[in-house]
Amino acid sequence: MGDRTELLEAALDSLPHGIAIADREGHLAFWNRAAEALTGYSGADLVGRPVRYALETLLPGGTFQWAEKTGAEAAPGRGSLLHVQHRQGHEIPAVVRVLVLRNALGGRIGMAAIFDSAERHDALPHGEWHDGKAEDAGQAELEARLETEFAECTRSSLPFGILWITVDQAHELRRTHGARACEAMLEKVAHVVGNGLRPGEEAGRWGDDEFLVISHERSGETLAAHAQVLAGLARTTDFRWWGDRISLSLSIGASQADAAMALPELLEQAQTAMRASIHCGGNHVTLAHGRHACSRS
Numbered sequence: 001m002g003d004r005t006e007l008l009e010a011a012l013d014s015l016p017h018g019i020a021i022a023d024r025e026g027h028l029a030f031w032n033r034a035a036e037a038l039t040g041y042s043g044a045d046l047v048g049r050p051v052r053y054a055l056e057t058l059l060p061g062g063t064f065q066w067a068e069k070t071g072a073e074a075a076p077g078r079g080s081l082l083h084v085q086h087r088q089g090h091e092i093p094a095v096v097r098v099l100v101l102r103n104a105l106g107g108r109i110g111m112a113a114i115f116d117s118a119e120r121h122d123a124l125p126h127g128e129w130h131d132g133k134a135e136d137a138g139q140a141e142l143e144a145r146l147e148t149e150f151a152e153c154t155r156s157s158l159p160f161g162i163l164w165i166t167v168d169q170a171h172e173l174r175r176t177h178g179a180r181a182c183e184a185m186l187e188k189v190a191h192v193v194g195n196g197l198r199p200g201e202e203a204g205r206w207g208d209d210e211f212l213v214i215s216h217e218r219s220g221e222t223l224a225a226h227a228q229v230l231a232g233l234a235r236t237t238d239f240r241w242w243g244d245r246i247s248l249s250l251s252i253g254a255s256q257a258d259a260a261m262a263l264p265e266l267l268e269q270a271q272t273a274m275r276a277s278i279h280c281g282g283n284h285v286t287l288a289h290g291r292h293a294c295s296r297s
Contacts, residue, residue, distance in 0.1 A: 005225075018094075018115040021053050021101070024108060025080035038094065038117060040087030051111075058084050060091065084115075092117055097260055114260075125267045126164075127207015142204035146214055149202075150263045153216070161223040161256040163230070164270035165193065168249045168282035170209035173241075181241045187250065196230045208272075220256035225289040227252040231285055251277035255288035287289050 009030065012019050018035035022028050027050055031043040039058060046054050080098075082090045096115040103109050124143060139222060153160040169188055174182040186209065193203050193211055206212035213230075217223040231250045239246050253273025257266050269288035277284035 003111075016116075020046075020054070020113040020115075021110060022112075023110045028049050028054050029110065029186075032263070038092065038115070039084055042070050045087075060085050063065075087238075095262070097262075099260060117120060124264055125271055127210030129208050138204050139206065142202065142206070142212065142214075145202055146212070147263065149214055150257070153257070154259075157259075158216050159216050159256070160266075161215040161217050161220070161254065162266055162270040163215060163223070163227050164206070164253040164255075164267070164274040165211040165213065165227075165230070166207075166251050166274055166278065167209050168278070170249055173246060177241055177244075184241065185239055185246065185248070188237060189234060189250075192233050192237050193230055196233045198226065211269075217256070219285050220254065220289070223254045223256050224285055227285040231283065235283070249283035251280075251282050252285045253277060253288065254285060 012030065013033045016034055017031065019029060019030065019032040020035055023032040027048060028046050030048050030050075031202070036042050037216050040056065042167040044058070064132065081174055082094055082096050084094045085091055094115045099112045099114070100108055101110040101112055124146075126139070147266055150160055150224075167186060167238070168183055170186065173185055186205075190205070190211065193213065197203055198215070198217075199211070200216055201213055215223055217226055229253060234248045234250045237248050239248055240256050251274055253270045253276065255266050255273060257272035273286040273288040276286045282288070
């Protein structure tokens with residue numbers, strides 16, 4: 001049991017999010033390194049203390065601010081905006097989500113709080129744009145659609161997923177045939193992906209060589225299967241440039257939202273899964289959370 005506890009604590013310490021865990025008696029049992037970095041308080045300062053003491057230490061309004069503002073200042077599923085007081089005295093806006101922890105029989109055994117600085121929480125990860133280009137003209141419109149649909153699906157408990165797509169041949173084609181050839185190929189891929197979308201889905205450029213698909217598949221497994229279809233369509237596409245036939249393949253990361261997930265986290269997971277597909281050799285679909293290993297499309 002001791003080894004398991006050590007493994008779990010090491011895993012939680014490796015996360016970029018602040019993690020605080022309280023036991024069923026209301027005492028703080030765990031405080032990870034990201035929480036220390038955000039607040040300036042170490043685990044030694046807070047672990048073992050009542051949660052009320054931690055709230056009074058970290059929040060200018062203490063338990064009053066917690067009671068008044070939890071769930072009141074953020075979109076459903078994205079957490080609550082609170083102002084955390086750093087050990088050095090300044091305040092840091094933070095987004096906090098609280099989860100009830102239960103055992104296998106459903107009994108309550110504690111609570112966990114997951115928090116990030118509001119600046120990190122609100123920033124949506126994007127693909128890279130080269131040659132000094134800040135973003136594609138359609139990216140802002142896609143980002144607005146992304147945020148609107150995510151909020152609506154969260155409120156309505158509807159399924160929401162992301163496919164983060166990159167074209168495996170884009171970098172090499174840009175190097176060997178030039179920017180115009182690469183852009184023509186990406187326009188071809190955009191057309192192919194667009195033709196493969198399901199009703200209600202939206203797709204657009206998310207970087208020089210990257211695309212994003214907003215999907216409403218009912219599960220991560222069906223989302224990954226849909227990504228396999230898109231990858232297959234790309235492989236059978238006939239793209240030619242000055243007589244050269246250039247084969248196409250996609251590396252895709254799929255991420256399905258759950259009730260406690262924020263939009264930046266969902267995008268980060270899709271991006272990480274896409275990079276895993278690249279590292280598997282390209283022409284792969286990877287589902288986030290490790291639920292699927294890399295599988296040849």
